[in-house]
Amino acid sequence: MPLDYQVETCTLPNGLRVVVAPDHNVPTVAVNLWVAVGSRHEAVGRTGFAHLFEHLMFQGSRNVAEGEHFSRLQAAGARLNATTWFDRTNYFEVVPTGALDLALWMEADRHGHLLDAVNQANLDNQRDVVKEEKRQRYDNRPYGNALPDIYAAVFPEGHPYHHSTIGSMEDLDAASLEDVRSFFAAHYRPSNTVLTLCGDVSVEAGFDAAAKYFGDLPTVERPPVPPTAPLPPLTTPVRVERVEDVPSDRVYIAFRLPGDRTDDYLACELAMDLLAGMATSRLYRRVVRRERLADHVFRSAFGLAGGVSLGMLGADVAQGHSVAELETAVHEELVTLAASPPTEEEMQVLRAGATRDVLQAFASTQERADFISQYTLLHDDPTYVNTHLEELLAVTPEQIQQAAARYLQPDNTATVVYRRTDSAKDDA
Structure with a gap:
């Protein structure tokens, strides 16, 4: 309903x-x-x-x-x-x-x-x-x-x-x-x-x-801000490395996603959940539970209004394993998702998670008001609060596969790596 x-x-x-x-x-x-x-x-x-x-x-x-x-x-x-x-x-x-x-x-x-x-x-x-x-x-x-x-x-x-x-x-x-x-x-x-x-x-x-x-605040006329030209996905990988006193090596793998309020963005958002957003996600099951390459995994998807959005996968490298091993596993999962759509069981879990998250957020008048303001200001759609969940649940497995193939492949990545200093390793 x-x-x-x-x-x-x-x-x-x-x-x-x-x-x-x-x-x-x-x-x-x-x-x-x-x-x-x-x-x-x-x-x-x-x-x-x-x-x-x-x-x-x-x-x-x-x-x-x-x-x-x-x-x-x-x-x-x-x-x-x-x-x-x-x-x-x-x-x-x-x-x-x-x-x-x-x-x-x-x-x-x-x-x-x-x-x-x-x-x-x-x-x-x-x-x-x-x-x-x-x-x-x-x-x-x-x-x-x-x-x-x-x-x-x-x-x-x-x-x-x-x-x-x-x-x-x-x-x-x-x-x-x-x-x-x-x-x-x-x-x-x-x-x-x-x-x-x-x-x-x-x-x-x-x-x-x-x-x-x-009502008494004055009307102020300003020329409209010109729209930002959309950006396509990255076509050549970008890499940044830091060596710092951090608790463990950490890998962030980021992507350019399509602009918010688009079908492709919703598909990418669900793809990110499928990969790392749940305890049953593909990366959690593989790199945390099975191969123990990472201590935990996480993901974020930031829907933006300027013609492009941002998605990110992240993981802390487990002791005894390398950044390279973890990156290889993540890239393999990206390629796998582009090759075949999520299973029906995975889709049920994704839809249940989306329903829980949206209903839980909208139960708060503060979060509901924030969502309404966002889509009124940036997309001129104050009633999106009523259709957002419906649109999420309508995303098909094939749309997720196609979005992953276009936006979430190894060649589309910007990777930021934090490596522990030798002194941090000695203190561990």
């Missing part, structure tokens, strides 16, 4: 798209804003700006003091945070129903009037915060630079997805207050934003509240 969440939309005169998805089972509302600005929208020499603004948005605005966004909403019982990614920056909170007006007022104030509070002092402060985050999450963490290495290997120099969201510290150091203000003015505007309310609010009340708090 297809999902049937109520999803209603309207667009305010200033261009803000508003989505309301009522759910009165719990007296809370997920307030979710997606802004179409991520690291792929940054210019050369201005990387890291989208992520910097995620931080600055909590440093006060016209009518909200520094730190007050967290303190007031948490005092009202809310959970809140924000994240930055290639295609977007999102801001979200789950609030008790009675705190909805407070949340919307504070969100409208910072989305419309942040620059009233942006000064040299808080710019310098948040630059330092971002630098410390880079040290903790990237520079001083085992395998911390794996994702930036993968992005740079999979996507060519100059491509919008080539650099990570953390950006260049040199670019941030060089950023003037005027650079930062111009970046905000270019991207933070109603017509570039989606507001989703999911939870204990009626459609009429949600639309009225959005108009009350966001």
Whole structure:
């Protein structure tokens, strides 16, 4: 039976798209804003700006003091945070129903009037915060630079997805207050934003509240961002190796996948699950259980809006075995999947896993709101929340085989290897 969440939309005169998805089972509302600005929208020499603004948005605005966004909403019982990614920056909170007006007022104030509070002092402060985050999450963490290495290997120099969201510290150091203000003015505007309310609010009340708090934000016209040309799969393998003090040798094998919201992407996503997404997956059964070449395997598939997506397989090499042995086994499984489709038993397991994962995610109003915002902002499809699972379950074994043959072959790979230093091996 297809999902049937109520999803209603309207667009305010200033261009803000508003989505309301009522759910009165719990007296809370997920307030979710997606802004179409991520690291792929940054210019050369201005990387890291989208992520910097995620931080600055909590440093006060016209009518909200520094730190007050967290303190007031948490005092009202809310959970809140924000994240930055290639295609977007999102801001979200789950609030008790009675705190909805407070949340919307504070969100409208910072989305419309942040620059009233942006000064040299808080710019310098948040630059330092971002630098410390880079040290903790990237520079001083085992395998911390794996994702930036993968992005740079999979996507060519100059491509919008080539650099990570953390950006260049040199670019941030060089950023003037005027650079930062111009970046905000270019991207933070109603017509570039989606507001989703999911939870204990009626459609009429949600639309009225959005108009009350966001309706006065000015209309800002900007030329549309030109689409990014699609990238085909890699045709020549790319390789990056690091030697560091890591717990074990690790192999990441990454691929260019088709753009999100396409049949081929869904087939690739299921292919990645089949290979490494479950305890019954092919790689887990072979390289962990049977041949014991790896301690564990994992996979990720990132659906992106810029004409290409990213898929990744990974494994930690087991003691006594080599990177080369593990890579050979993975490549053999890629070739096998391209040669013959999954069995009916494998398809049953894939479909059951997909059903569990989607239903479990959508049971949370926060995750449901996030999904709705994503597909409204990036694909103009707010009702995809109701058809996504149906489309996943409709993927055939033959589609998975064909997608694997086109996108997931050894010649399509960008491989990033982390090898332990001799001292790390001696300490093991």
